[in-house]
Amino acid sequence: MPTQNGELPIFNLYINGQWRPPVAEQYRATYDPATGEALAYIAQADIEDTRLAIQAARSAFDDGYWPSLPPGERSRLLHELVDAIEARQGEIADAEMRDGGCTWRKANLMDIPVGLIHFRHMAKLANFEPLEPVPQIAFPSLSYNYVRREPIGVCGQVIPWNFPFLMAIWKIAPALAAGNTVILKPATFTPLSALKLVEIIHDTGLLPPGVLNLVTGPGQVVGPELCTNPQVDKIAFTGSTEVGREIMQQASSTIKKVTLELGGKSPNIILEDADLDIAVDGSLWAVFMHNGQACESGTRLFVPSSIYDPFMDRLLDRATRLKVGLPSDGATDLGPVISAGQLASVERYIELGLEEGATPLMLGVRPSDPELAHGNFITPTIFADVDNRMRIAQEEIFGPVLCVIRYDSVEEAIRMANDTIYGLAAGVWSTDVERAISVANRLRAGTIWINDYHLISAEAPFGGYKQSGIGRELGTR
Ligand code: NAP
Ligand code: MG
Numbered sequence: 001m002p003t004q005n006g007e008l009p010i011f012n013l014y015i016n017g018q019w020r021p022p023v024a025e026q027y028r029a030t031y032d033p034a035t036g037e038a039l040a041y042i043a044q045a046d047i048e049d050t051r052l053a054i055q056a057a058r059s060a061f062d063d064g065y066w067p068s069l070p071p072g073e074r075s076r077l078l079h080e081l082v083d084a085i086e087a088r089q090g091e092i093a094d095a096e097m098r099d100g101g102c103t104w105r106k107a108n109l110m111d112i113p114v115g116l117i118h119f120r121h122m123a124k125l126a127n128f129e130p131l132e133p134v135p136q137i138a139f140p141s142l143s144y145n146y147v148r149r150e151p152i153g154v155c156g157q158v159i160p161w162n163f164p165f166l167m168a169i170w171k172i173a174p175a176l177a178a179g180n181t182v183i184l185k186p187a188t189f190t191p192l193s194a195l196k197l198v199e200i201i202h203d204t205g206l207l208p209p210g211v212l213n214l215v216t217g218p219g220q221v222v223g224p225e226l227c228t229n230p231q232v233d234k235i236a237f238t239g240s241t242e243v244g245r246e247i248m249q250q251a252s253s254t255i256k257k258v259t260l261e262l263g264g265k266s267p268n269i270i271l272e273d274a275d276l277d278i279a280v281d282g283s284l285w286a287v288f289m290h291n292g293q294a295c296e297s298g299t300r301l302f303v304p305s306s307i308y309d310p311f312m313d314r315l316l317d318r319a320t321r322l323k324v325g326l327p328s329d330g331a332t333d334l335g336p337v338i339s340a341g342q343l344a345s346v347e348r349y350i351e352l353g354l355e356e357g358a359t360p361l362m363l364g365v366r367p368s369d370p371e372l373a374h375g376n377f378i379t380p381t382i383f384a385d386v387d388n389r390m391r392i393a394q395e396e397i398f399g400p401v402l403c404v405i406r407y408d409s410v411e412e413a414i415r416m417a418n419d420t421i422y423g424l425a426a427g428v429w430s431t432d433v434e435r436a437i438s439v440a441n442r443l444r445a446g447t448i449w450i451n452d453y454h455l456i457s458a459e460a461p462f463g464g465y466k467q468s469g470i471g472r473e474l475g476t477r
Pocket of ligand 2: 030031032033098099100189190191
């Protein structure tokens with residue numbers, strides 16, 4: 001529960017079922033990227049705090065009843081938790097919008113409802129049969145073999161700032177469903193929705209102390225302790241490929257299980273028989289949803305020469321109508337990017353695109369509207385004549401920048417689409433679904449949408465090929 005310091009609430013660490021100040025009593029403000037306004041003071045854990053959280057999770061796993069609860073009982077408790085979260089979803093949506101700069105629409109129509117669906121899916125999966133008989137083919141009369149599905153143990157979980165609530169759900173829900181105990185570390189830019197989530201869970205009194213711990217603080221301090229502490233059994237990370245490499249190295253010292261959900265530079269391929277009405281809007285949605293700050297964003301748009309001009313005319317016409325504005329305005333399509341540093345980085349990539357010789361059909365600028373003067377706003381950029389080998393086509397920009405690449409044959413499009421170190425997602429647009437599937441089958445990516453984008457089904461596993469990650473989240477097992 002937050003306490004108050006003057007105007008601003010103060011949030012402590014959540015360890016062993018209690019809110020407690022960090023040992024070194026360090027706090028840091030979190031800000032609204034649309035206004036620059038400070039929203040709250042957030043506890044900054046150090047190594048000692050992280051160890052306390054790990055100890056709490058360890059004892060809750062080794063000595064507590066959570067891991068050995070009958071799966072049906074765990075499932076029932078998790079369903080109750082989701083109901084409690086749903087009853088207070090407005091508080092989470094508000095935290096998400098103000099802390100992370102996502103639009104009111106994204107928070108209320110997408111992130112929170114989808115998070116609830118995904119949590120319910122995991123609560124349902126928690127009701128599994130742990131014993132699975134193994135067929136006795138070689139020695140039918142001599143033995144009875146079975147597989148027993150068990151929790152892994154203590155799970156350290158580190159999440160990014162772009163989908164703070166959804167990522168928190170993707171981490172804690174499956175871990176709890178299987179009977180693990182958890183230490184969750186949200187991103188420094190966006191701790192509020194995870195704090196709200198844990199506050200709601202705490203208020204239900206349904207989880208034993210130590211099963212779920214929340215440690216806010218710098219990733220460079222908390223992360224290495226979670227990755228190297230021998231009391232932690234698994235590390236699950238979503239974030240940049242760069243930090244993912246560090247995590248893998250650090251986790252190797254104790255051979256921890258590791259899952260990584262990392263970056264992307266996803267291709268979005270228009271086939272020449274695509275329905276332009278949906279493909280044009282779909283392509284803008286694919287790249288500009290949340291300002292391109294999604295790991296799966298369709299940032300490389302492949303357009304066939306045969307329909308290039310009509311397609312691009314329509315794309316530009318629709319793109320110029322996108323509204324950059326305050327997240328709280330229901331008409332806003334693009335809010336602010338997460339930070340001043342991210343804004344500067346996007347601007348450097350726009351400069352780079354010009355230097356590399358791409359043609360700017362729309363050039364991102366800081367909007368002149370005085371209402372937006374204190375936020376990290378930038379209008380969308382569309383580069384045409386992009387060569388897939390350019391840095392703007394190969395590096396993750398994580399901002400509202402679309403690279404359009406023209407192609408002559410589908411073979412060529414597939415080859416360029418796969419020519420990246422990443423392999424998280426892709427899109428294919430065609431009125432011939434069989435044909436779209438045959439293209440999709442040749443794309444090296446974990447999730448491929450056909451005539452759609454960003455819709456992530458709880459039943460389908462999500463995760464990357466190549467340097468986009470290791471392991472899968474969601475799915476049915
Ligand atoms: P990031 O810099 O890698 O940070 C992600 C998280 O890791 C934050 O909580 C951060 O803490 C923490 N961290 C930083 N250094 C660490 C270290 N040495 N050890 C352990 N943890 C550390 O990524 P980001 O900039 O927040 O997020 C954007 C990236 O995430 C993009 O590359 C995007 O593609 C990727 N992403 C991938 C998926 C997916 O599902 N594949 C989903 C969303 C985002 P602090 O905030 O305190 O620095
Ligand atoms: Mg913030």
